[in-house]
Amino acid sequence: MTRSSRRSTSEDVARAAGVSRTTVSFVLNNRPGQSIPEETRQRVLEAARRLDYRPHASARTLAAGRSELVLLSIPDTRLGPGTSRFVEELTTALTEHGLTLVTHLAGAHGRLLPDVCATVNASAVVGLSPFDTETTEALYRAGAEVVLPLPDSRGDLGDAMESVGRLQAEYLISQGCRVLGYAMPVQPGLREMTEGRLAGVAGACATAGLAPPVVEEVGLEIADASRAVVRWRSSGVTGVCAYNDEFAIAVLAGLRDQGLGAPGDMAVIGVDDIPTARLAAPPLTTIRFDVHEAGRRRAEAIVAALAGRQHEQSPDAGGPQLVPRSSA
Structure with missing residues (x-):
């Protein structure tokens, strides 16, 4: 069996569901304030599923006013299990907010972080440690709305x-x-x-x-x-x-x-x-x-910053705890 290599479009979904492209956009982007009948909404969702429709990132960015991508800068070195688990928890927590995490090895041979930010059109760029002032300014110029942690977080x-x-x-x-x-x-x-x-x-x-x-x-x-x-x-x-x-x-x-x-x-x-x-x-x-709490708190800080809100958190949440065993 062969399949068409052409990517399904919102027009295809609209034709299959018997509705307008505007209705498809309202349903798939979950636009608030639209009185679309539930039967129509389900018909659009079923057509999108059947056609394996996935919106273009550029179209979603245009509709939402920003991209759904968060760029994580990690050191170009062997990552320990703790860091790997944190990245997994952050990925999961961001997904719950409709955001997708993309990673970049800082210092690796290749493109600089601001260049990658501009290429993928990341809305937020985060690091495991604060960026210096020059990099932070370059990331903002590259289109990032949020950069965390900021240089003044080094203390x-x-x-x-x-x-x-x-x-x-x-x-x-x-x-x-x-x-x-x-x-x-x-x-x-x-x-x-x-x-x-x-x-x-x-x-x-x-x-x-x-x-x-x-x-x-x-x-x-x-x-x-x-x-x-x-x-x-x-x-x-x-x-x-x-x-x-x-x-x-x-x-x-x-x-x-x-x-x-x-x-x-x-x-x-x-x-x-x-x-x-x-x-x-x-x-x-x-x-x-x-690490579950740390990933959740970092995701909440990113979401709050994208919404222009200040994220308040308990300084002790997710803090270090001693686990005594036999080696000491």
Whole structure:
């Protein structure tokens, strides 16, 4: 069986349903204030379904006054499970508001973010961290109505990242660790968030009257983690805060490679509470985020901004929570 390669149009739907194109537009765009009989509305919807009709993006943009696309800028680096889950939750939450999420790898070889914004005609552009002033202005010039987070949000992001590191360190200190280490990922794309969390660890150490954390770069290879463990041991480190669970699990592997264990020889704590954290040997103590709540709140902020409203949210909603297990 062959099918026509021609894309169905609203005129085709109107002809099949026996109505005008204006009626088709009112029904499919769910225009308010139109007294269209339910029987007519159902006839249009059935014709559209039968013809597999999908409106052109440009036509929908013209009708709505803006596009339904939200462009998400993510670092061009290996995404951890926590970030991937957040993107999934944000996608789902935006879909409930009739918006579609498109992702762009920031810093990847290819087109710049403002160019992509202009090409897809995105109404909103969002990032995992605030854009600088120059990029923000370029995105507005490219047609974006909303850009989040804004440059002046960097302080808020830093505070959020520091709270994670502080929570990690405070728990290890409460467990008797007096010299802390920090497992920093080697990927430069993660450096901004890493430095924020490290600042929180350093702040907790200073508050407790302890020396600053001993920082070691760690890759996701046993040999890398094993070498870091040797250096931490020579510095007297008894507890390690890792950037996230993946690097914490690498540290646990490095300990085993040296014939050591957690928490007896060195306590270890991660971030994200990924599914494999509870399966680690020993089960990993970590910091959990409510990524469902975080995705929902970010989607609500985008929708509110597109409507010209200020989005109010509880500062504690979806915040970090300690998940104590056997590694610390």
